[in-house]
Amino acid sequence: MSGDLSGKTVLITGGNVGLGRAVALELARKKAEVVIAGRSKDSCETTVKDITALTKNDKVGYFPLDLASFQSISDFVKDFSACYSKLDILVNNAGVWSPPFDSTEDNIETTIGINYLGHFYLTKLLGEYLIKSRARVVVLSSDTHKGGNITPDLLDLHGDTPLLLKPLENRTFKSDWLQYARSNRARIYFARELTLRHPEITSVVVNPGAVKTSLGRNLCCLKCFGLLFSPLMKTPERGAEGVMYCCTSDLSKESGMYFSDCKPVELPEGSVDSKIQTQLWDVTDQLCNKLTNKRN
Numbered sequence: 001m002s003g004d005l006s007g008k009t010v011l012i013t014g015g016n017v018g019l020g021r022a023v024a025l026e027l028a029r030k031k032a033e034v035v036i037a038g039r040s041k042d043s044c045e046t047t048v049k050d051i052t053a054l055t056k057n058d059k060v061g062y063f064p065l066d067l068a069s070f071q072s073i074s075d076f077v078k079d080f081s082a083c084y085s086k087l088d089i090l091v092n093n094a095g096v097w098s099p100p101f102d103s104t105e106d107n108i109e110t111t112i113g114i115n116y117l118g119h120f121y122l123t124k125l126l127g128e129y130l131i132k133s134r135a136r137v138v139v140l141s142s143d144t145h146k147g148g149n150i151t152p153d154l155l156d157l158h159g160d161t162p163l164l165l166k167p168l169e170n171r172t173f174k175s176d177w178l179q180y181a182r183s184n185r186a187r188i189y190f191a192r193e194l195t196l197r198h199p200e201i202t203s204v205v206v207n208p209g210a211v212k213t214s215l216g217r218n219l220c221c222l223k224c225f226g227l228l229f230s231p232l233m234k235t236p237e238r239g240a241e242g243v244m245y246c247c248t249s250d251l252s253k254e255s256g257m258y259f260s261d262c263k264p265v266e267l268p269e270g271s272v273d274s275k276i277q278t279q280l281w282d283v284t285d286q287l288c289n290k291l292t293n294k295r296n
């Protein structure tokens with residue numbers, strides 16, 4: 001990879017606003033063909049128009065994708081496959097914290113359903129393209145993963161869904177925080193396991209730091225935190241620098257690593273468990289197969 005991305009096809013989830021928009025803009029500046037995947041047609045179309053006008057890159061497009069729906073993910077991949085024959089970089093960026101809905105269309109807890117499971121399924125369906133292109137997968141996460149331990153009991157199958165992915169009975173601020181932290185731990189496990197299972201894919205995790213975006217839109221305390229600490233937080237453009245570094249630098253020797261401020265960072269003792277990592281992949285894959293079969 002280099003600074004000039006001419007001829008490269010890049011797909012970014014949630015590329016319409018926040019960090020994702022800033023990354024999509026930089027990718028377009030570097031002449032990549034950029035596909036924005038998002039759930040709001042109006043917002044995505046406006047972003048595509050703005051980016052095209054700002055960069056004069058007319059190879060920026062949009063397809064609808066709702067990561068809270070397996071049907072939508074599958075439809076998205078059909079749309080994508082009809083127009084593109086390769087995918088060089090996938091940026092799994094979209095994310096939520098304390099979303100308004102408790103569960104996704106497929107009855108999965110929403111935060112983990114969008115941040116982790118939806119992206120797992122999307123990456124699985126795009127696998128053929130990623131392997132063929134020896135692609136790069138860049139996964140967004142955050143330091144909150146340190147509080148998001150995933151214990152073996154959360155991976156036990158209860159019916160056909162592990163406890164980790166089941167909707168919560170009583171949501172509180174604390175439980176929403178824990179789900180967000182666990183989704184970030186799961187995203188790290190996903191990126192590490194992906195590169196173990198498919199060494200032809202370079203897969204890295206990036207922590208963008210604290211960035212001024214609408215991520216905390218549903219939480220009063222996060223909005224207050226944002227107002228109070230706004231001067232100390234990064235702009236989306238600054239936050240995008242670390243993501244761009246992971247998209248464009250030669251990281252073949254750093255596959256599976258966690259990046260902060262454009263540097264690989266050792267994860268603290270106890271925050272990675274290889275057995276849980278493998279088990280999480282296996283139960284998630286089984287669940288994806290079950291949900292796909294249920295739909296067909």
Ligand SMILES: NC(=O)c1ccc[n+]([C@@H]2O[C@H](COP(=O)([O-])OP(=O)(O)OC[C@H]3O[C@@H](n4cnc5c(N)ncnc54)[C@H](OP(=O)(O)O)[C@@H]3O)[C@@H](O)[C@H]2O)c1
Binds near residue numbers: 093142215
């Ligand atoms: N901001 C930070 O300080 C920070 C720190 C660490 C990590 N991160 C991570 O960075 C990523 C980007 O977050 P952000 O800060 O830019 O937040 P943001 O401004 O709220 O953007 C989140 C993006 O995700 C999209 N999204 C949410 N649910 C979706 C769904 N069901 N299907 C498809 N797209 C969906 C949103 O689409 P809509 O516009 O339709 O809502 C939006 O494009 C997230 O993964 C977040 O966890 C952020």
